[in-house]
Amino acid sequence: MPQTAAARPGRGRRPASEVRAAVLTAAGRILLRDGVQAVTFDRVAAEAGSSKTTIYKWWPSPGALAAEAYFTQSRRVLDFPDTGDVRADLIVQLGAFVRWLKEEGAEKPVSELVGAAQMDPILAGAWSENYALPRRELARERLRVAQLRGQLRADADLDVIVDQLWGPATTGCSCSRCPSTSRSSSRWSTRPCTGRHHEQRDPPAQAWEGAPVATTSEPSEA
């Protein structure tokens, strides 16, 4: 995440676009460095060099601000490429998504955002409407194109395919502190894309009863 915009001292109005960019940048940095609970209007205002009053005006809650900061950061990383070969494109995007989570440090903030959404309806709504559902629709569009090009069976259930392709990585976020048992991206299958096999031989890793959290995840160790 990029460096914060320089805050100028003293009163007086700055252009809204400048303030907005500074606030989102500061919120994103606090989210990554200190976690979703550290994203408060007071702290973001201090770090962005903006007014707390203004932030209260523009965002409904710190959670919504944290979510928007995350969306802003992730948008450029999670683009869907379009080379004409949908299968290859989805593999590239899926790889980018997994790297974004596992290697570029997004897993912790995402799991905290998803976690916080469980008790923050505003954040839950923002997540679903501004991130989750739009991204699902992007994936479905790519799969529809594959169907039109004969690269995917016409009767394939697109939601199930989206779940199966991206679900394991996302389950890792929503249940990130789990014992390392059966979850592994190497076991994921792209078989639906071939349009030939009916059976799902390698079930993707998933959450289980009663064991969604543990302390084996390094970033979150107490």
Place this chain on the structure above:
Amino acid sequence: MPQTAAARPGRGRRPASEVRAAVLTAAGRILLRDGVQAVTFDRVAAEAGSSKTTIYKWWPSPGALAAEAYFTQSRRVLDFPDTGDVRADLIVQLGAFVRWLKEEGAEKPVSELVGAAQMDPILAGAWSENYALPRRELARERLRVAQLRGQLRADADLDVIVDQLWGPATTGCSCSRCPSTSRSSSRWSTRPCTGRHHEQRDPPAQAWEGAPVATTSEPSEA
């Protein structure tokens, strides 16, 4: 969850076991009624008729207290029966678990506890060590007995079976605010128990990329 123990007025020490029971009962009721964030030492003390000082001594955090209150409530509901037919027993227990979540109101507090665990290492540790891993081990024990009795293939991967049987219900907890797409308990399979089929034809519902939360869940609607 049962009624609170009557709080007696005035100073003076009460027996620790009485105080403990009152605190756990109060915490459980606040968790169910008002959510995990309402479980604070002040509120629990007020509702239990106990001293905040004492609660600070006995529990490391409100989250740990909330988790223990939940464990206390769930223990009796989620026992594993033992009739000799492991397959039938697991179906009964799985049904009790799903009813506990969906019909007896446990889904919301569980998803909030799991969500809060994402940013509360103490709660995460308590959840894993005192609830998740012990319950997983209980399930594995039952499956081992099935293997010994020839009711389950000797080479079956017990962790994968546990994930697949209980995972969907638990995924519903960890990602409870999701659009109703492919998740449905009716699609779960008990096929591993027959020891005959290698393929998993009906993949259990699971989380997907970017869409783990939404506002379609009634209890959590803003």
Place this chain on the structure above:
DNA sequence: TCGTATGTGAACGACTTGTTCATATCCTAA
């Protein structure tokens, strides 16, 4: 150039979190 809109920082009130301390009761040993 002027008037309107709005970002600004300080101040404020209400509430929460966590600790301290003297007191009242429980419990165990003699």
Place this chain on the structure above:
DNA sequence: TTAGGATATGAACAAGTCGTTCACATACGA
């Protein structure tokens, strides 16, 4: 039965957070 030690108790306190108000300083458009 009594006495002493341990501990649950409620009030008080300090520090910090949350959310709002308001007069002021600047941006911006006509």
